[in-house]
């Protein structure tokens with residue numbers, strides 16, 4: 179039976195690339211979500227019997243409920259949920275605008291959780307499903323000027339790692355996709371320019387990130403294809419899927435540094451517990 183994919187944020191970037199792959203693949207149906215249906219006109223080129231276009235702003239629970247219902251009415255199941263919708267944000271931790279940061283969490287963390295909460299009852303009822311949460315290499319490591327963005331992706335990692343353990347016994351799996359920088363319009367995120375002289379060394383980094391990710395090595399079409407291949411391949415779906423050279427090496431370096439601290443302070447750490 180055909181597997182039905184629900185993908186958020188299919189107007190551009192990874193989401194659009196993945197939607198095109200799913201739309202063309204034999205044996206998959208597509209519920210393509212975007213904030214504006216007109217952004218999904220590109221899907222008119224494909225077989226409409228296997229596509230349902232839905233409106234989802236991930237911060238709007240009513241829209242999410244309606245969209246999931248719409249998809250279920252057409253296809254009966256949601257087998258794969260791809261929580262892809264997300265915002266970028268560039269600025270030092272101190273200089274970032276609080277309202278922008280709260281909105282970032284609203285979309286990248288609570289929005290992802292809103293969609294997941296709406297789809298989980300469907301997956302629990304069918305006793306199967308795969309949730310792919312699009313995190314980032316910056317959900318494992320962090321770099322200057324991406325602190326708040328990184329904080330949202332660390333939140334997605336923690337949330338996903340707990341959820342996986344809660345639903346694994348119910349036939350549901352959770353995979354974290356962790357791309358490095360890619361050529362999408364993600365750079366349209368909010369920017370807090372450097373104003374405090376002490377941070378001037380980061381000004382170019384912020385301006386560069388905000389002005390375009392076109393130099394980023396990641397190719398959204400390749401990234402989408404790899405996500406699809408791993409999700410549909412014969413091997414068990416992994417908990418973490420780094421995508422790109424910086425993703426792989428950045429994650430390795432961070433985990434190695436963390437392990438070095440854990441090892442160095444092993445004996446001291448054990449002193450924190452009350453004696454038996």
Ligand SMILES: NC(=O)c1ccc[n+]([C@@H]2O[C@H](COP(=O)([O-])OP(=O)(O)OC[C@H]3O[C@@H](n4cnc5c(N)ncnc54)[C@H](OP(=O)(O)O)[C@@H]3O)[C@@H](O)[C@H]2O)c1
Nearest residue numbers: 187189190191192213235236263264314359360362363364
């Ligand atoms: N590009 C990178 O370097 C990179 C690296 C690692 C991870 N990521 C992650 O990959 C995911 C996709 O980003 P992308 O790089 O493909 O960027 P993108 O081209 O900007 O796509 C982002 C998508 O999210 C949607 N979106 C934003 N706010 C939304 C909301 N409130 N409700 C529903 N949809 C919303 C956008 O819709 P609109 O068109 O309506 O704004 C768009 O479809 C994000 O989670 C991002 O954090 C990106």
